[in-house]
Amino acid sequence: xxxxxxxxxxxxxxxxxxxxxxxxxxxxxxxxxxxxxxxxxxxxxxxxxxxxxxxxxxxxxxxxxxxxxxxxxxxxxxxxxxxxxxxxxxxxxxxxxxxxxxxxxxxxxxxxxxxxxxxxxxxxxxxxxxxxxxxxxxxxxxxxxxxxxxxxxxxxxxxxxxxxxxxxxxxxxxxxxxxxxxxxxxxxxxxxxxxxxxxxxxxxxxxxxxxxxxxxxxxxxxxxxxxxxxxxxxxxxxxxxxxxxxxxxxxxxxxxxxxxxxxxxxxxxxxxxxxxxxxxxxxxxxxxxxxxxxxxxxxxxxxxxxxxxxxxxxxxxxxxxxxxxxxxxxxxxxxxxxxxxxxxxxxxxxxxxxxxxxxxxxxxxxxxxxxxxxxxxxxxxxxxx
Numbered sequence: 001x002x003x004x005x006x007x008x009x010x011x012x013x014x015x016x017x018x019x020x021x022x023x024x025x026x027x028x029x030x031x032x033x034x035x036x037x038x039x040x041x042x043x044x045x046x047x048x049x050x051x052x053x054x055x056x057x058x059x060x061x062x063x064x065x066x067x068x069x070x071x072x073x074x075x076x077x078x079x080x081x082x083x084x085x086x087x088x089x090x091x092x093x094x095x096x097x098x099x100x101x102x103x104x105x106x107x108x109x110x111x112x113x114x115x116x117x118x119x120x121x122x123x124x125x126x127x128x129x130x131x132x133x134x135x136x137x138x139x140x141x142x143x144x145x146x147x148x149x150x151x152x153x154x155x156x157x158x159x160x161x162x163x164x165x166x167x168x169x170x171x172x173x174x175x176x177x178x179x180x181x182x183x184x185x186x187x188x189x190x191x192x193x194x195x196x197x198x199x200x201x202x203x204x205x206x207x208x209x210x211x212x213x214x215x216x217x218x219x220x221x222x223x224x225x226x227x228x229x230x231x232x233x234x235x236x237x238x239x240x241x242x243x244x245x246x247x248x249x250x251x252x253x254x255x256x257x258x259x260x261x262x263x264x265x266x267x268x269x270x271x272x273x274x275x276x277x278x279x280x281x282x283x284x285x286x287x288x289x290x291x292x293x294x295x296x297x298x299x300x301x302x303x304x305x306x307x308x309x310x311x312x313x314x315x316x317x318x319x320x321x322x323x324x325x326x327x328x329x330x331x332x333x334x335x336x337x338x339x340x341x342x343x344x345x346x347x348x349x350x351x352x353x354x355x356x357x358x359x360x361x362x363x364x365x366x367x368x369x370x371x372x373x374x375x376x377x378x379x380x381x382x383x384x385x
Contacts (some may be wrong), residue, residue, distance in 0.1 A: 005048045011052030012135035015167040016071030017060045028087040054088035054097035059133040059143045062178035067159030072167035072190035085114035095122040132241035141247035146273035147228045154179045160234040160250045170228040170253045173265040179367035180315040185294045194338045203230045212344035219294045223259035266382040271375035275366040282359045293350040300330040314366040323362045326351040
């Protein structure tokens with residue numbers, strides 16, 4: 001019961017989508033053993049979140065096939081066929097779960113277990129699929145997309161929760177983004193597990209000195225170059241989904257408590273789900289250097305102090321700082337020696353401002369769609385979103 005409560009209340013897994021697959025594989029084996037040998041599951045399947053678990057890998061997968069890759073997930077971890085989704089679809093009678101797994105095994109190899117737990121596909125299973133999903137729990141995630149079944153659709157995932165969650169990084173408020181068939185904003189995932197003191201998670205633990213695990217590699221803000229509090233928490237205070245747009249708002253104050261009295265991040269799909277707005281509102285009691293940053297494999301062309309063009313696989317994304325005072329720069333990611341994993345080909349795009357008082361950094365990420373249209377939104381306080 002203690003382990004199964006990690007699915008609660010909505011089916012996600014605090015250790016990230018990679019470990020969701022690992023945990024749920026053995027959940028399927030365990031429950032099948034109980035039900036076939038003892039003819040009972042002892043009521044454990046009624047624990048909050050278990051019935052919803054099959055939705056987690058579906059919604060956390062972007063149009064590129066890559067997961068929203070938080071925690072110690074493998075680098076470029078991608079959705080693959082998983083028989084446990086069939087098992088969940090059968091147990092909880094979900095045509096949506098079954099249809100998604102059928103889509104995958106039509107393109108990639110099924111396993112023997114898919115035969116054991118086979119579930120037919122219903123023709124109407126894809127008629128009512130929500131574009132947006134909020135998974136609550138010790139690690140919260142919100143996923144938003146412009147369409148299903150479109151490899152070039154816009155997708156963004158953002159996380160909140162607790163930095164001490166198993167396999168967690170110091171990345172509260174981090175996001176990843178797909179558009180035009182490209183993962184533009186990415187998370188590098190774990191580093192080598194056998195690095196010295198990799199699991200030293202306390203506030204001064206060595207784990208947080210490894211670049212991939214600390215705040216500096218993630219798609220968040222830093223204040224004076226500091227990590228987030230290793231024991232920091234955050235929560236999504238608002239999540240809204242409409243036909244034209246969707247957004248999530250995160251209170252990050254406790255994650256940055258040593259540096260700022262208040263920090264809020266909003267992530268919003270705008271322009272009829274054609275662009276993403278990332279807006280950070282920070283209250284400072286003294287002058288601090290705030291750095292907004294993303295990690296990418298795209299080539300970066302700085303067009304001005306407030307505008308950059310990212311290029312990858314023949315596609316392009318414009319990044320525009322919409323508020324005053326910040327200056328964009330780009331650099332290569334640090335290249336540590338083995339046994340660290342390589343960061344070759346990885347870059348950082350950052351916008352830096354030195355300020356005090358109330359500070360807003362609003363950044364628009366606008367894919368260059370084939371029709372050439374673009375938006376220039378008016379920046380409004382997150383409180384009126």
